[in-house]
Amino acid sequence: MIHPCSxxxxxxxxxxxxxxxxQDIPRGTFLWVLDYFDRILTxxxxxxxxxxxxxxxxRYSYQAADGNFxxxxxxxxxxxxxxxxxxxxxxxxxxxxxxxxxxxxxLTSEYGTLNLLTPMTCYCGAPSCRGTIRRDDAARHFxxxxxxxxxxxxxxxxxxxxxxxxxxxxxxxLPLMDALQAGRATWVPSSxxxxxxxxxxEVLFASGHGAP
Ligand SMILES: [Zn+2]
Numbered sequence: 473m474i475h476p477c478s479x480x481x482x483x484x485x486x487x488x489x490x491x492x493x494x495q496d497i498p499r500g501t502f503l504w505v506l507d508y509f510d511r512i513l514t515x516x517x518x519x520x521x522x523x524x525x526x527x528x529x530x531r532y533s534y535q536a537a538d539g540n541f542x543x544x545x546x547x548x549x550x551x552x553x554x555x556x557x558x559x560x561x562x563x564x565x566x567x568x569x570x571x572x573x574x575x576x577x578x579l580t581s582e583y584g585t586l587n588l589l590t591p592m593t594c595y596c597g598a599p600s601c602r603g604t605i606r607r608d609d610a611a612r613h614f615x616x617x618x619x620x621x622x623x624x625x626x627x628x629x630x631x632x633x634x635x636x637x638x639x640x641x642x643x644x645x646l647p648l649m650d651a652l653q654a655g656r657a658t659w660v661p662s663s664x665x666x667x668x669x670x671x672x673x674e675v676l677f678a679s680g681h682g683a684p
Pocket of ligand 1: 594
């Protein structure tokens, strides 16, 4: 579920749609949470999809740390990647704003932690743009990403969290929720630990993404 102070806007034929803030949103706010409407697909289910549905799944779903694919039910699935994103994933269920977001700014996330099936050319235009986003980017950049996430999450108990009641918590979220309720900073899981090295074989064979 995407933050309520956001809206879907058409950007350009090349980019398609994006999600934009309709109000200022402070750092530490959860901009997206996994909720009970989000559809979870196993690798076998993704591999068995009809071609048209598979195209949609490849574009709008991501592979979570447990290996399953998450298809967002609302317009949160139109959040674009940026190499200097407004939020990063923390725990299993949260995207936390790593800086203050101004009204009108596009909400962006880091696809480098989403276990991309194929490398993606990036046109985000950020000074630190990596050019190509790869499945294993977290293995190279996790130290900087984790520091941003940790300092942002330390503020999460100080700002309004309209999405919190809707979060579908995973095992990695429980220590985070304890810290949040106690109003203290905490260790956060490393983005490196969300990386799945191998693309599931059943997904590869069905898609032609690199079947042997
Ligand atoms: Zn980029």
